Amino acid sequence: MSDFFGQLKMQSSDGKFYKTDVADVEQLFRLIQSIPSPKAEPFKLWLAEIARKRLEEVDDPEKGIERLMEYYHRKGYSVTWINQRLKSIEVAKDSNSWHID
Known part of the structure; x- marks a missing residue:
């Protein structure tokens, strides 16, 4: 398991608790950016658009x-x-x- 994610014990449908990988929003965005797949491209484009808008808001x-x-x-x-x-x-x-x- 990567240091990138944390783990929490979460209850599954069988009622038992298992360690489950968890990440915050920033970690998820970084993960999406690192995926070398055409299927990840729409998310990467969306992230770039959001970042551009945020930079525009900082400027104006x-x-x-x-x-x-x-x-x-x-x-x-x-x-x-x-x-x-x-x-x-x-x-x-x-x-x-x-x-x-």
Whole structure:
């Protein structure tokens, strides 16, 4: 077994506990990137697209806000709710900057 993964005892359908390989999200993404198979290619392309979008958001934070608004809209939230949510995030961010150590 690779040091890449951890192992946890998990209950199987027969009721017994067996050591099972586990990984966090970052480890899974790294595993996908290392698979030399055409079947892994769609996942690799998706990871590259997500990384590109994230880098664009770092360069232009407004894109991140737009993405968040689209996400909430797809989940069925109203424009009023979305705007209130964004305002509450901004207020929380501002109030955190007031914290004095």
